[in-house]
Amino acid sequence: MTTLSVITPPSERKLKNHVSLTQSIANSLTMAYRGVLKIKRTPEQLFDVTLQPIIFTLMFTYIFGGAIAGDVASYLPTIIPGILVQTVITTSVVTGVQLREDMDKGVFDRFKSLPIARIAPLAGALLADTIRYTIATTITFAMGFIMGYRPAGGLGFVIIAGLLVIVCSWAISWIFAFFGVIARTASSVQGISFLILFPLTFLSNAFVPVNTMPEWLQWFVNINPVSHLxxxxxxxxxxxxxxSDAWLALLGAAVIVAVFAPLTVRAYMRKA
Structure with missing residues (x-):
């Protein structure tokens, strides 16, 4: 007896993956929930967003506080926002690394056989990582409060500041998601990402005043998007x-999404 295998024609495969916008959103939220479950089952994934803000805040505050501001208390209003931006933006690298790991393990190949929107696994991963940004933001402000930081803007504006950082970091995560799709290994994604991030975060106004830097460096710091954020x-x-810097930060985030979201989706669709 001969067993005949039925191969689904390309036209039918395209039809299978053609879903409505509502279903695409629902599928993406389901995939985001999958990302949350991954964090729940492997809580060590949160080490970077829980320990890094604490270590960096303590280290930078007590090393630079006296030299730059005269004392730790005077330095906290400067360093806490800087540490917050650096920590949350650095956390967005994980998006591309985990995306590459899932693709290497064949997880996304299994998703191809499911009657879901093809973009859902990618969108879900990006949405799930906003939880990591929220945790990092909360811990950074909490650590600053423990050390004596009292934001004069009040709780409401602190929350707005945190949301601004989360939105901008989500936008930046599209860059690293693009690297995650096109790179060959997760380690290469991490290497490329940090090669970009380190100059942007350290050559900014996050830790020291701009006027203390050489004049030839100040021009870059002043146009650096991280400095505006x-x-x-x-x-x-x-x-x-x-x-105006808040508007510039949102504008920069919008430009990043406008450029890298289509690039990432196009590159992902070729492999999904």
Missing amino acids: VTAVRELANNGVWG
Whole structure:
């Protein structure tokens, strides 16, 4: 007896993956929930967003506080927003690394056989990581409060500042998601990502005033998007002001999404 295997024609496969916008959103939320379950079952994934804010806050505050501001208490309004932006943006690298790992393990190949939107696994992964950003944001502000930081802007503007950082970090995660799709290994994604992040975070106004830097370096720091985000967070948390830097940060986030979201989706669709 001969067993005949039925191969689904390409046209039918495309029809199978053609789903409505509502179903695509529902599938993406389901995949985001999968990401949350991964965190629940492997809580060590949260070490970077729980320990890093604490270590960096203590280290930078006590190393630079006296030299830059005269004392630790005076330095906290400067360093806490800087540490917050650095920590949450650095956390967004994990999006691309985990995406590459899932693709290497064949997880996404299994998703192809399911009657779901093809974009859902990618969108779900990006949504799930916003939880990591929220945890990092909360711990950073809490650590600052323990050390004596009292934001003059009040709780409401602190929350707005945190949401601004989360939104901008989510936008930046599209860059690392793109690397996760096109790179060959997870380690290469991490290496490329940190090669980009380190100059952006350290060559900014996150830790020291711009006027203390050489003049040839100040021009880059002043146009650095990270500097605008740090300034926006400081104005919100310390002064309760939504200024031009906040608008520039949102504009930068929108530009990143407009550029990298289509690139990432196109590259992902070729492999999904």
